[in-house]
Amino acid sequence: MTLSPAPYAGGVTEAAPFSSAELEHIRAQFPILRRDLHGHPLLYLDSAATAQKPSRVIEAEATFYREANAAVHRGAHTLAGEATELYEDARGTVARFLAVNDDEVIFTSNATEGLNLIAYAIGNASLGRGGAAAAPYALREGDEIVVTELEHHANLIPWQELAARTGATLRFIPVDDSGAIDVDAATGVIGARTRILAVSHVSNVTGAHSPLETLVPLARAAGALVVLDACQSAPHLPLRPRELDVDVAVFSGHKLYGPTGIGVLYGRAELLNALPPFLTGGSMITTVTMEGAEYLPAPQRFEPGTPRIAQAIGLAEAIRFVDELGFDRIAATEHQLGARLLAGLAELPGIRVLGAGIDAPRVALASVVVDGVHAHDAGQVLDNVGIAARVGHHCAQPLHRRLGVTASLRVSAGVHTTADEIDQAVAAIAGVRHFFGLTGENA
Amino acid sequence: MSGLEQLYQQIIMDHSKSPHGYGLTEGDVTSHQRNPVCGDEVTLALRWSADGTRVEEVAWEGSGCSISQASASLFATLATLAAEDAEAGNAWTPDDLQAFIDEFREALRSRGQIPLDEERFGDAAALSGVSKFVARVKCAMLAWVAAEDLLTRKAAGS
Incomplete structure (x- = not known):
């Protein structure tokens, strides 16, 4: 569609x-x-x-279970093929919603998992996993991760943990007495040591739009990755990660009139294909021996195990719903x-x-x-x-x-x-x- | 009475505004309980008789919603009334206290099916109305859970 x-x-x-x-x-x-x-x-x-949830979302999920349920990306029977097609169609719908490529869309269980996915992938790169391709993203002592003081815990704690695992330092851009991000203070926080800026698009407490037009260029000038928590913007504003110039954006399906149990991580293709995986298992590999494994490129690299098929299809229907509005x-x-x-x-x-x-x-x-x-x-x-x-x-x-x-x-x-x-x-x-x-x- | 008025009975409103037993002193052995959902906090101490067999006083501090704070205040009042009746042997032993906690929990978790016995619970029986509000039961339980934690620690000798 x-x-x-x-x-x-x-x-x-x-x-x-x-x-x-x-x-x-x-x-x-x-x-x-x-x-x-x-x-x-x-x-x-x-x-x-x-x-x-609008009825059409509830129905889309139920219809999949009633008429097309099968495991995707495995098996050769007709139903498996139909289910795979529906699941990948859902990915395509999300990709067009974000104006990005299909293989830049990873389905996660929620936005929290998306943020952990990117934090753990970078953490694994910091341990030397992913080889030379991942090395540029490795963190070490002296590196800094920057968040803001108004972040949801899901866009704070994964970075606290990543800092603790890698020796990097977590810093934050303060808010002023009203609760607005202090833009002037940002220039003193984002600097040469900044490797990651993780910021929400819209605050879940104040509802305010974050000053991305100031923060993102500062991060870019520092050569930092920009991770956007778009949970509170995706249901209200067009979400265009490329226009916003962010490397990663996450949102949850259930806040966008879709099912629970589904979230999306957008990542720039070259970033995703350079990073080592977070969760590992079936459906994400090319060759496995008793000693090790080689991984598929994104999105499969980050979608091990049987994915959230019905939920992805429900989310695609929710996106069509808001798109039609x-x-x-x-x-x-x-x-x-x-x-x-x-x-x-x-x-x-x-x-x-x-x-x-x-x-x-x-x-x-x-x-x-x-x-x-x-x-x-x-x-x-x-x-x-x-x-x-x-x-x-x-x-x-x-x-x-x-x-x-x-x-x-x-x-x-x-x-x-x-x-x-x-x-x-x-x-x-x-x-x-x-x-x-x-x-x-x-x- | 509407559901809301059953929840916020005048006794509860009064105790949340003018709490009883409020104020800890240095040396109190305390249990700190927190409801992570809303940030309600109660830190509570059981002050025992010299021989350690009876509760002479309940003291606490805290912050949070009126239900959590009134419940701590009503619990302290209930303990004090029992202790003031000590000559009749009514000050709580650990077993008495545990029995009150168990009854309180059973009533609060009953979704309005089991009211608190007014004879035993006195003014604290006003908290019966909370049991219909599942999301608020944890607020009302905070002080009582703190007391239970202290009992467990006392029994373990720590």
Whole structure:
């Protein structure tokens, strides 16, 4: 199949937001939106944790199991051939979604595995595995890995571990008091010793776009690899790793309206084919003896064992779903929702929104701290009226600690979110302090 | 009462705002329990009688949601009331304490099927409402798990 051409490259768009009729049509495709919670219709505002699934994605996965299930890349029977074709078609769909080559797309179990894959492959190169081809990527004492202070733990801990294994040093670009990446400080952190810059595209706590236009050129000037955590951008913005000039980008399928258990790692072909594997086993080799093995090029090199076939096919269907909606229109709609959310929250006394102000480029997501009320208690008040929002540190403890809080309440929109739902959420958040007996400016 | 009002009964709100037993001192043997999901923390000490057979006082410090903090406060209150009744022999022995912890856990994990006995648990019986909120049971358990950890360590002689 072919995806529609995607001239929209992110940023401000002239496209029209979805009309109410279009939104109704979108919402009708999500069966879970028909259920109730505590006598209220489900109001799902936790898409940043995991997105709900349209029927066509659920059906695509089920249809594969019902009609074409077989192991891929092995066996010669007809079904095996059909399954292999469907699986590789899914890879092609992802490749066109990212505007990259098919063999630059690795299916992983989730984004976390993708980040570990690249960290361990570099770690193995640092141990001398992969020979001369991998040697340029080996890390040693004195080398530096750079992340930011707002990273999700999945884009932090694998680098802590890689540094510990190789003797490299992990450094970070700080955030300012609002929670925005301190761009001025980046020049003092990214430098000649930097070998890897690992940064998120959009923060899962503040919803802000990272200043890649500043950070990536700094890393390039230092000759560093750039690894992009695109989990929070892939569902909202066109993701073009080549235009962003990054070497590696990862995202998860389940945040993009696809199944759980599937993620994607994009890597530049020459990088992937130079690095030694992370996980090893069947389906990734050319020749195996009792002494050793030779490995296939990417993507098979990084997909040992029976892969996530049904999940990959489900993800491809999810990509067709968002592609048909059009990222320019998704972005236009979510921009309005985000502005409405931030403006609504700004009116409320005793509510602090984490991250830079209303005007900073962001997705339709906000994490708030309610004065005098723990996030867990605030979330319970929302849950009581059917609103599913996230509470906790959102796997970003260092950022919360930096901002002086242990937890926050996060609301995040998806393609099915309406302006009315945003208003309901803002009203429910406004009611939290009242419920806990804290009303008025000085309470 | 709505589900939310069952969860946040006035007793719980009061204890979360004005906690009992709050404040550790140097030399307390403590157990630190943490809910990694939300960052709730409770550090708790059991202060034993000189012969080590009875709980004279429960002291704790912590931060987190109202359920976790109120539960620690209510636990401390329950222990203190038993100790104040010590002449009648009601201050908790390790076995008494373990029995309370077991009953509390059973009720909290019952999804609303088993209420806490008001005769035994007093004000802490207000925490019965938590059991219908599976995601919050761990919050309410923190202080009690800390006490259990201290009991286990005491039994092991450490």
